[in-house]
Amino acid sequence: MDPGTVTAPLTKQTVTTKGTWNSALMAVGDTVIVDYTDLENSSFSGYQLKKVRYTYKLLATTHYSGKVIFQAIADPTVTSYTHIYNKDGKTQSSFEMEMTVQFFDASGKELIPTAENYALTSFAxxxxxxxxxxxxxxxxxxxxxxxxxxxTVQNDYALNHSNTHQEALVADWDSETSPDAYIGAIVGKSTERIRFTFGNTNGFADWFAFNSDIKVKGGILNPPTPPIAPTFMSRPVKPKEVQEPQAILTPIILYHRNKVVPKPVTPKKTVTLQQTPTVKVTPVTPQVAHPITIIYTYAKPTKSIQTSIGTTVPTYVPLSPTKQIVVSPPTPTKQNKPIQKKEITSSKTD
Structure with a gap:
């Protein structure tokens, strides 16, 4: 049946049947929930299963009507049919359906696979x-x-990627009762609530079987090991060029020594005063000679000379010492009468 020829309106309804198939016209984005109850021969990890729920959601289709005809099969292990047949005989339409699987025990509690209690199922x-x-x-x-x-699996999709026709291997493999159904099947290991998509990229219909009846011949292959990215190696860096060592410049230390030669002191001449018999002269206490404080100023550089090794050597010019004379005032003496002094002359001026 061509989905484009169905005139029945899309309505939300619940249908309960036993032993029969149920059909629904689905547009992109529509969801159909199918519950299988009163199960008698199903279990999961030691728990009896009383209900399994399949939730279907149409993700996309290239059919001109934008719809597909979906059929829920009475047996949950045979699962479903999806039709996208075109009335003009062309089979270039495609669709993709999302499917979620849930298991429930007798009390209605959902049993979800885990890493310890995983589920192995067949996609056939x-x-x-x-x-x-x-x-x-x-x-x-x-x-x-x-x-x-x-x-095999490529880019997260499992299908026949080879150029070998499946019918060339086994003619009647495509049946739920065939022991050779593994020709078009793959196994899935689930550790959480099961979710996947199925569909057809170029055809008029799709029978999809989901169950735990894994038919194998020769065993299950180990899952492919994903490649490990090589360790990133940065481009080598050229080491820094070592410069030729150079000798450390020896510092030149110049010493300048000023030798000061004191000027000889000329002794003063002794002057003898004439004494008058009538005049009593009170001797004057001679003054003690005080030391002369001499302050020296160190030499300072006047100019620089450029040597052959690039070192600047200053030259120095000594400066004349600066003299500072400190003279203590004379100690006053007591006199009864003023003494008339004669004028004293000397060949040296103090």
């Missing part, structure tokens, strides 16, 4: 060739390829 009936056709992708678990299967 994947008809494809050279990377085109039915697929499973965007899985939140880990894909485990089956030995001998045509389904």
């Amino acid at each position: 009936s994947i008809n494809s060739f050279e990377g085109q056709g039915e697929f499973v992708g965007k899985y939140n678990g880990t894909f485990l390829p089956i030995n001998g299967s045509t389904i």
Whole structure:
């Protein structure tokens, strides 16, 4: 049936049936919830399962109507059919459906897979060739390829990426009862609530089977080891060029010594005064000679001379010492009468 020919309006409704298929017309963005209850032969990690819920959401389609016809199969292990058949016989339409899986025990509590209690499930009936056709992708678990299967994973999508036709390996592999169903299947390991997408990139319909009935022949292959990025090595840096060592310049220390030769002191002449018999002369206490304080000024540089090794050597000119004479005042003496002094002359002037 062509989805574009369906005239029934899209309505929200709940249908409860037993042993029959149920169909729904889905537009992009629509969601269909399918509950399977009163399960008798299902369990998970030792807990009995009484209900499993499949939630479908149409993510995209290239069909001209923007819709697909979805069919929920009565058996949850056979799962679903999705049709995008075109009335003119062209099969170039595509679609992608998101599917979420939930498990519940008898009390209605959800049982979610964990790293310790993981779930192994089968994604089957994947008809494809050279990377085109039915697929499973965007899985939140880990894909485990089956030995001998045509389904491998590239860019987060599992399908037949080879140029080997699946029918060339086994003619009747595409059946839920076939022991060779592994030809178009892959295993998933889940450690959380299961979520993935499935669809068809170029076809008119898609039968997709989700269950734990893993049919293998030769065992499950180890999951591919992701490549490890090489250690980043920075471009080598050229070492700094070592300059030729140079001798340390020896400092030149100049000493300048001023030798001061004191000028000889000429002894003073002794003057004898004539004494008058009638005049009594009171002897005057001779004054003690006081030392002369001499202040020297050190030499200071006047100009510089450039030597051959690049060192500036100053030259010095000594300065004349500056003399400072300090004379203590004479000690006054007591006299009864003023003494008339004669004028004393000397050949030297103090």
